[in-house]
Amino acid sequence: MHPATPAPADEPTQHNGSLPAGGLNRRHLLRLLAGTAIAVPAAGLLAACGDDEPAVDPNAPVTVSFFWWGGEARAKLTEEALKLYTSKHKNVTITPTWQAFTGYYDKLATISAGGNAPDIFQLDDNGLAEYAGRNVTLDLSKYTASKKIDVSNHPESLTKYGQLGGKQVAIATGENTPAIIFDKTKLAELGVEAPQVGWTYDQIITWGAGITTKSGGKYWGLMDPSSDYKALWLWLRAQGKEFYDGPKIAFTEADLVAWFQLWVDARAKGATPPADVCHEAVTGSVATQLVVTKKAAVSFMWSNQLSEMQKATKNDLGMTAYPGDPKGQWARASTYWAASRTTKAPDVVADIINFLANDVEAGKILGVDRGLPNNLDVRKAVSDALTDQKMKDTVAFENEITPKFGPAPAPPPKGHSGLRNTLRDIAETVSYGKATPEAAAKQFFTEAASALA
Amino acid sequence: MALTTASRPALPVPAPAPPPARGRRKKNYASRRSEGLAGYVFLSPWLIGLMAITAFPMLLSLYLSFTNYDVLSSWEFVEWVGFDNYKKIFTLDPTFWQSVRVTLTFGLIAIPLKLAASLGVALLLNKERRGVGLFRGMFYLPSLLGGSVALALVWVAMFNREGAFNAGLSLFGIEGNNWINDPDWALSTLMVLTIWQFGAPMVIFLAGLKQVPTELYEAAQVDGASKTRQFFHITLPMLSPVIFFNLLLETINGFQGFTSAFVISNGTGGPLGSTKLYTLHIYDKAFTDFQMGYASALAWIFLAAIGLITIVFFSTGKFWVHYSDGEN
Amino acid sequence: MARVRGWVRVLALLGVLAIVLYPLIWVLGSSLKSPTEVSSNLSIWPQELTWSNYSDGWSYIPGVSFGRFFMNSIVISLATVVANAISCLVTAYAFARLRFWGRKGYFALMIATLLLPGHVLIVPQYVLFSEFGWIDTPLPLILPKLLATEAFFIFLMVQFMRGIPRELDDAAKIDGCDPYRTFWHVILPLSRPALITTAIFSFIWTWNDFFTQLVYLPSVPSYTVPVALRLFIDSSGQTSIGPMLAMSVLSLLPVFLFFLGFQRFLVQGINTSGLKG
CATH class of the missing domain: 1.10.3720.10 (MetI-like)
Incomplete structure (x- = not known):
């Protein structure tokens, strides 16, 4: 659907000349299965191989399709920034399409399978390796090396978090950090201090149990994050461990048992609500968080979600780091820009990505909607111009925690998007009391072995 | 039988077979052939749809079920x-x-x-x-x-x-x-x-x-x-x-x-x-x-x-x- | 006594109706809740009436009003109604009434196309339509219906046609009608209930269909109502539940009116004795 100009039959749309000739290609597949009943139109069929680099006239008209997920505010900002680009590059037409997160990846996968991947599209670290690892994305290393995409003024760890197998597969759209968001109004009502950066898990659990007691038992201290991969990941990293080592799980069954046990004990102490209440918030959607529905004082979120959560409740919200040593944190991409390997205008695509990442005017338009801007100059300019108090809080939080960051790990490997659901479902068997931490951990490792294979 | 008329549709009686007659059978054959042709005429949109649109995705998915x-x-x-x-x-x-x-x-x-x-x-x-x-x-x-x-x-x-x-x-x-x-x-x-x-x-x-x-x-x-x-x-x-x-x-x-x-x-x-x-x-x-x-x-x-x-x-x-x- | 029983029946019906409608009234009530209330207050009554949800929702998407989405949905739904009604009726006539070689086999194939779960067909279908060059056009949403790809309606009409006494066809045959004229003069007039049912469902199901429309509609201005409704809730970030519920309420209106309009034609229409004559 995306490329507004259909590919002529003689243009290379798949670059795989080096593959064994015996491999199946789509033309064969179609012929094979369709028999003669279908008149397959000759135009539009994919040619299996061809010249890799057609001659490029920098001023020839180019159409670039552009796809992201988000809400209405993001749509406004992004379309405006893209208009700024096309006003400076008259030969470029950008066809933007957006939708909400639900269904985004389904559509992206489907149109990619049909050979119509958008020229530029948004990914998150859950999808990055799925797409880059299957060669859907364009290798941007060439452009970062030649500074056509200039990452020299980006935090190094943020750039690194867009690399897989030594290739720059995507550029972060901005920096974002997991953060706990808490209900200040409620804490003041109960006369409880706010949680702090660097609290241990034991500290926050004891603190949470205190809230539950003080409120009389129908309001809880904190959400149970045991089913949340990013909480587990930070917990591991705070102890100097890792979630993944390349395509494998880096932690042990004993680690996972300890993690599950930590939250079994927390529930026993009354710090977290029963499993059925936690399940209401388990998908991470802003509107169902226990802080918003006023069932618990703490939700485990992302720092850039503060402003949106604040709109859903009258109580004043605050934010701080996840418990544990903040060295477990790193400059994390909130989302990425990736390009399609089959794009017909790779240079233009790279230039647009560079524009969005480094242009100050574009940065001012985009603001902190996709996290703090990568480029530190842009970041400064954007931060100074903010008016929304909660967005300012987000920036202040990022600035506070950035110096404490540890080194960036590699993005999660292929298979991660399924595995994090596996973790969610298995962790819930523990919280619902249907499995012991030991049995659940064992089950997780069995399923992980086949998911990552 | 009070309900004869009412229960008739429940037990439909096939129309009595016509007496076998040479001419009649010939005519029947011709009309059956034209009916068969009409059948394909009426069926043609669906047949085209089946072959051009429905069958391919189904067969492809069957094939794919034996692949990775x-x-x-x-x-x-x-x-x-x-x-x-x-x-x-x-x-x-x-x-x-x-x-x-x-x-x-x-x-x-x-x-x-x-x-x-x-x-x-x-x-x-x-x-x-x-x-x-x-x-x-x-x-x-x-x-x-x-x-x-x-x-x-x-x-x-x-x-x-x-x-x-x-x-x-x-x-x-x-x-x-x-x-x-x-x-x-x-x-x-x-x-x-x-x-x-x-x-x-x-x-x-x-x-x-x-x-x-x-x-x-x-x-x-x-x-x-x-x-x-x-x-x-x-x-x-x-x-x-x-x-x-x-x-x-x-x-x-x-x-x-x-x-x-x-x-x-x-x-x-x-x-x-x-x-x-x-x-x-x-x-x-x-x-x-x-x-x-x-x-x-x-x-x-x-x-x-x-x-x-x-x-x-x-x-x-x-x-x-x-x-x-x-x-x- | 009969009067009392009649009243009891009406009261029972109203009671059931109240339970059935309660969730919908909840949607209506919640469509008037403010953003800070909608997640935390589950009751049916809004604390403060926020009528602006309706105006906000209508112009929520930058540059495209909700009226546009309604138009897109209406066009696609009506086209589907017409395409399904025509193509499935002729196909059903072949299956229900005509004798031809391979009929039973084709019928079984037709039923078989109903049985495969759709999620494994999405990608192959997309690949196919992409080969046809149909991507970026509304063709994938409409053209297949003209080729009777909705086996549900074919089978529905077959079942209805088989309820039409065969003596009517035989009478027409004796009067010299060939299969085409029999279709036109006997079957078509008597297929009204099946056609009305097909029209109602085609419209409503197309109106509510999310996934195919999501995949094949190329840009925001071409989105339909169900696709547009999901723009309000980005689970990872911005969520505007109130305006979404408000637009959900509005989106029920066209289908409700379509239903009311068409169900009126579901009247006792057949008096076969007149035709038997």
Whole structure:
């Protein structure tokens, strides 16, 4: 659907000349299965191989399709920034399409399978390796090396978090950090201090149990994050461990048992609500968080979600780091820009990505909607111009925690998007009391072995 | 036999065979040939659609079920893996068995109840009175909501701990559960949702009731048959093709149910996989795990199972479905 | 006595109706809740009436009003109604009434196309339509319906046609009608209930269909109502539940009116004796 100009039959749309000739290609597949009943139109069929680099006239008209997920505010900002680009590059037409997160990846996968991947599209670290690892994305290393995409003024760890197998597969759209968001109004009502950066898990659990007691038992201290991969990941990293080592799980069954046990004990102490209440918030959607529905004082979120959560409740919200040593944190991409390997205008695509990442005017338009801007100059300019108090809080939080960051790990490997659901479902068997931490951990490792294979 | 006229359609008598005559047979042959030609003429849009649009995706998915197709890698990397996917499904996939259990429980309870509700309401709303259309419309309204995102919010508001259902229960002094978030009850809330949207079979029943020739009832009344007798001897037999249709299609659609389960569990099939219908498992494998080959194998296993049920339905249908065209 | 029983029946019906409609009234009530209330207050009554949800929702999407989405949905739904009604009726006539070689086999194939879960067909279908060059056009949403790809409606019509007494065809045959004229003069007039049912469902199901429309509609201005409704809730970030519920309420209106309009034609229409004559 995306490329507004259909590919002529003689243009290379798949670059795989080096593959064994015996491999199946789509033309064969179609012929094979369709028999003669279908008149397959000759135009539009994919040619299996061809010249890799057609001659490029920098001023020839180019159409670039552009796809992201988000809400209405993001749509406004992004379309405006893209208009700024096309006003400076008259030969470029950008066809933007957006939708909400639900269904985004389904559509992206489907149109990619049909050979119509958008020229530029948004990914998150859950999808990055799925797409880059299957060669859907364009290798941007060439452009970062030649500074056509200039990452020299980006935090190094943020750039690194867009690399897989030594290739720059995507550029972060901005920096974002997991953060706990808490209900200040409620804490003041109960006369409880706010949680702090660097609290241990034991500290926050004891603190949470205190809230539950003080409120009389129908309001809880904190959400149970045991089913949340990013909480587990930070917990591991705070102890100097890792979630993944390349395509494998880096932690042990004993680690996972300890993690599950930590939250079994927390529930026993009354710090977290029963499993059925936690399940209401388990998908991470802003509107169902226990802080918003006023069932618990703490939700485990992302720092850039503060402003949106604040709109859903009258109580004043605050934010701080996840418990544990903040060295477990790193400059994390909130989302990425990736390009399609089959794009017909790779240079233009790279230039647009560079524009969005480094242009100050574009940065001012985009603001902190996709996290703090990568480029530190842009970041400064954007931060100074903010008016929304909660967005300012987000920036202040990022600035506070950035110096404490540890080194960036590699993005999660292929298979991660399924595995994090596996973790969610298995962790819930523990919280619902249907499995012991030991049995659940064992089950997780069995399923992980086949998911990552 | 008081009810001869009324029960006639229940036992259709084939028209007496014409006496064998040479000329007649020849003419028959010609007309049969022209009928055969007409058959293909009328069938042609569907045949073209089958060959050009429907068959290819189905056959491709059958082929893919024997491969490791992962959606995103280019087609050159598709490898034939024989029966591996099928073997894995039956031996190494606990979620498969879980989803089969959930789907069977769901289907065996929700489908009959939905059919009963729709038939009952259709019978109540069959008589043309003032405002009956509005009543039909209002009973249809829940189905109009379809798989809308609003459903997710509504069902939470009805069936979580603070929900409307518990408010109702508390009137009787009962303290309710967190139904929709309780692994033992979440499936029941999904069944209630499915039954609640009974509009489609209701309309089909209504349309079927409209097709029962009024003269049958008139004749029965003349014969002094009671309402109950009329129902069992006229309405039910005359409605049986439509009952058969609804039974079969609700079974197929019920076992294929996806959207409402997906929407009210926010795509998780939770809690604890208790609402993970078979199609949700297919979806997870296809679009979350990118194992489209595997998902296709799951889908073809489903096709085989539901195909078997369909065959059973058609063969038992001979005994209870009465067609006015005199065939079975 | 009969009068009392009639009243009891009406009351029972109203009671059932109240329960059935309660969730929808909840949607209506919640569509008037403010953003800070909608997640935390599950009751049916809004604390403060926020009518602006309706105006906000209508113009929520930058540059495209909700009216546009309604138009897109109406066009696609009506086209589907017409395409399904025509193509499925002729196909059903072949299956229900005509004898030709391979009929039973084709019928079984037709039923079989109903049985495969759709999620494994999305990608192959997309690939196919992409080969046809149909991407970026509304063709994938409409053209297949003209080729009777909706087996549900074919089977529905077959079941209805088989309820039409065969003596009518035979009478027409004796009067010299060939299969085409029999179709036109006998079957078509008597297929009204089936056609009305098909029209109602085609419209409503297309109106509510999310996934195919999501995949094949190329840009925001071409989105339909169900696709547009999901723009309000981005689970990872911005969520505007109130306006979404408000637009959900509005989106029920066209289908409700379509239903009311069409169900009126579901009247006792057949009096076969007149035709038997």
